[in-house]
Amino acid sequence: MSFTHKFPKSAASALVLSCLLLPPALFAKCPIPANGTLEIDAAAGNLIIDTSGTDGVEWEVSNKQIDVKETCGHIVRLVGIASGPTIKIIPEWHIKVPRTVTLDLVTRAGSITIGNSDSKVNARTGGGDLSVGNVGGETLLMSQAGNVKAGNIGSNVEIRISYGGNLLLGDVGGDVNVWTSAGDITIGTARRISSAFTGGGNMLIRKVIGPFSGKNEAGSIRILEAGSSVDASTGSGSIYLKMVPDKQNGDFHVNLKAGTAGTGDITLLLPSGMKADVHATTQGGQVYSDFQLAPQVARGTSGLIPLPNPPGQSYVSPYSSFSTTQTGQRNGGGAPVRLHTTLGKIEIKLFN
Amino acid sequence: MAIMDCRENQERIVLFLYEELTEHEQTELETHLQACGVCNDSFEQQKSFHSALAEDAGPWNVPSDLLVESRRALANELDRLERKPWNRGWWRLPAFSFVVTPMRLLEWTTLVAVGLAAGVYVNTSILHPASSLPTSLASSGGSGSGFESVSNLRIVNSDATTGNVELVGDMVRPMHFQGNVQDDIAQQLLVGALRDGRNASSRMSAVEVLARKPDNRQVKEALILALLEDDNAGVRLKALQSLTPFATEDKDVQAAFLNVLANDEVAGIRRKAIDALKGLANDDSIARNVREATKNDDNAYIKIQAVQFGGNGQ
Numbered sequence: 125m126s127f128t129h130k131f132p133k134s135a136a137s138a139l140v141l142s143c144l145l146l147p148p149a150l151f152a153k154c155p156i157p158a159n160g161t162l163e164i165d166a167a168a169g170n171l172i173i174d175t176s177g178t179d180g181v182e183w184e185v186s187n188k189q190i191d192v193k194e195t196c197g198h199i200v201r202l203v204g205i206a207s208g209p210t211i212k213i214i215p216e217w218h219i220k221v222p223r224t225v226t227l228d229l230v231t232r233a234g235s236i237t238i239g240n241s242d243s244k245v246n247a248r249t250g251g252g253d254l255s256v257g258n259v260g261g262e263t264l265l266m267s268q269a270g271n272v273k274a275g276n277i278g279s280n281v282e283i284r285i286s287y288g289g290n291l292l293l294g295d296v297g298g299d300v301n302v303w304t305s306a307g308d309i310t311i312g313t314a315r316r317i318s319s320a321f322t323g324g325g326n327m328l329i330r331k332v333i334g335p336f337s338g339k340n341e342a343g344s345i346r347i348l349e350a351g352s353s354v355d356a357s358t359g360s361g362s363i364y365l366k367m368v369p370d371k372q373n374g375d376f377h378v379n380l381k382a383g384t385a386g387t388g389d390i391t392l393l394l395p396s397g398m399k400a401d402v403h404a405t406t407q408g409g410q411v412y413s414d415f416q417l418a419p420q421v422a423r424g425t426s427g428l429i430p431l432p433n434p435p436g437q438s439y440v441s442p443y444s445s446f447s448t449t450q451t452g453q454r455n456g457g458g459a460p461v462r463l464h465t466t467l468g469k470i471e472i473k474l475f476n
Numbered sequence: 477m478a479i480m481d482c483r484e485n486q487e488r489i490v491l492f493l494y495e496e497l498t499e500h501e502q503t504e505l506e507t508h509l510q511a512c513g514v515c516n517d518s519f520e521q522q523k524s525f526h527s528a529l530a531e532d533a534g535p536w537n538v539p540s541d542l543l544v545e546s547r548r549a550l551a552n553e554l555d556r557l558e559r560k561p562w563n564r565g566w567w568r569l570p571a572f573s574f575v576v577t578p579m580r581l582l583e584w585t586t587l588v589a590v591g592l593a594a595g596v597y598v599n600t601s602i603l604h605p606a607s608s609l610p611t612s613l614a615s616s617g618g619s620g621s622g623f624e625s626v627s628n629l630r631i632v633n634s635d636a637t638t639g640n641v642e643l644v645g646d647m648v649r650p651m652h653f654q655g656n657v658q659d660d661i662a663q664q665l666l667v668g669a670l671r672d673g674r675n676a677s678s679r680m681s682a683v684e685v686l687a688r689k690p691d692n693r694q695v696k697e698a699l700i701l702a703l704l705e706d707d708n709a710g711v712r713l714k715a716l717q718s719l720t721p722f723a724t725e726d727k728d729v730q731a732a733f734l735n736v737l738a739n740d741e742v743a744g745i746r747r748k749a750i751d752a753l754k755g756l757a758n759d760d761s762i763a764r765n766v767r768e769a770t771k772n773d774d775n776a777y778i779k780i781q782a783v784q785f786g787g788n789g790q
Contacts, residue, residue, distance in 0.1 A: 212783045212784065269746070306745070342711065449495055
């Protein structure tokens with residue numbers, strides 16, 4: 125009986141093909157405790173971190189341009205140094221670790237990709253994208269030039285893109301501190317956003333439960349839901365904010381400045397039962413409101429007048445080429461709401 | 477309460493009543509008024525005076541030559557002072573006086589009121605727009621509310637003797653357009669917005685919309701211009717992203733990306749440019765230009781990527 129009858133050619137081909145398609149075998153190098161730390165310092169390389177490991181750190185670097193020195197222990201340290209004067213192709217580092225291990229990763233050039241992690245993640249690249257799955261611990265991600273994308277973060281997160289790139293972040297259980305010199309910022313639901321800054325791009329926040337503080341030098345800020353104090357400003361660009369506080373008379377404030385160096389509209393949605401002291405100033409635009417406001421200083425003009433359609437439902441300030449400040453209280457007054465735009469309109473809407 | 481505080485804050489009261497203070501100055505003044513009875517009394521007096529002026533503002537008929545006459549009188553007075561400097565030192569001029577009296581306050585109030593009234597009169601009487609929106613806009617779904625404001629005002633000529641002035645500025649009028657991004661008018665508006673040097677957000681929005689149709693030649697040129705010349709890195713980044721699909725085919729886009737590699741100060745944009753050109757690493761001309769553009773680049777990622785541009789010969 126020939127071999128070919130027992131082992132068909134198609135099966136042999138499939139075996140060969142599957143061997144070729146399998147990821148390269150990683151060398152089991154160092155055992156690591158569940159609460160250990162993996163440190164990588166790479167002269168260059170795309171770091172690909174697979175967090176499905178069990179009790180050790182396995183690694184492989186795709187070419188010989190990098191000499192890797194390994195230190196084992198509670199902290200496993202991999203240091204990659206260029207073996208020659210020039211690195212011609214950015215090598216790929218394939219690393220497998222347990223997801224409970226703290227990650228502290230640096231590459232001078234290249235992207236970093238990390239799966240889900242239950243521990244702290246600290247990843248920095250001199251140039252390249254950063255892509256991180258869900259992380260349970262505190263997270264610090266830095267890229268000098270590249271996009272940063274992260275899933276849900278269970279704790280505080282800080283992201284910094286020094287020289288331009290977009291930033292996409294899922295839900296965050298802690299404090300958010302993000303900065304990019306240029307690019308969009310998109311964040312899901314965050315417990316608190318202490319600082320969000322972009323030098324140019326669009327900022328979109330789905331929901332922030334605690335306070336928000338953010339600035340966009342060129343582009344819009346959209347906060348679809350905010351539960352507490354909001355301090356937002358744009359150099360030029362519009363601001364959209366919907367307030368959804370837990371308590372209608374809570375201890376918080378709203379301070380929106382649109383177009384401090386250009387133009388920008390403000391759209392603010394307030395719950396109809398919220399107690400607020402509203403102070404809206406526009407220099408060269410109009411104030412629209414679902415409730416009556418009065419000019420701060422009478423100049424022979426009336427306050428807001430009803431819009432024709434729908435009659436009596438909304439109001440608008442008379443047009444003026446001067447600065448117009450309209451003030452008013454909702455439900456007897458409460459949270460200070462200060463709105464300011466240099467050249468743009470202000471809309472205040474109520475919802476139930 | 478320091479005298480200097482009171483003097484400065486009393487000067488600000490008039491500006492406050494005309495809502496000409498910044499928000500910060502306004503807050504400072506309000507804080508001071510709460511703490512200083514003297515200034516608060518002064519504020520109440522001026523507020524009453526201001527309200528009286530405001531109530532009577534309607535029937536006032538400002539003479540058409542008021543501004544010219546005022547300036548002429550001011551010029552004559554300045555000439556007279558210059559001819560007799562020994563009679564009244566510069567420190568005696570009202571603007572430099574540290575003495576605050578009710579009469580001085582009244583003088584200040586009157587001067588500011590007359591000045592603002594004249595300004596309003598000029599604003600509503602003699603401005604003519606240098607140009608208007610495209611006439612076809614109205615027939616293509618666009619509309620203006622009729623409210624206009626002046627932006628970027630410059631004084632071209634000013635004759636203190638005659639009071640004649642020549643002003644240049646931009647008339648800003650609210651508009652609303654609804655149509656297809658392929659329409660000529662839509663593209664004119666968007667390309668025009670890209671040239672709005674004072675409003676990066678407007679340029680950003682224009683790039684975002686134009687990026688949906690970057691294969692149009694006019695649109696592509698506008699995006700290239702934004703990529704190369706916009707002051708704001710965010711606008712340049714968006715322009716580059718919208719042009720990236722054309723980097724391997726379009727010579728103009730390639731040239732623009734090479735320019736970015738050589739000149740853009742933001743490493744994130746240079747990095748995206750070199751990534752976009754990767755497909756042309758074997759093209760001798762592109763490879764040579766990439767190596768030349770990046771030879772002094774300090775970013776490690778870009779330096780390594782540049783090595784891969786060997787051309788066919790390497």
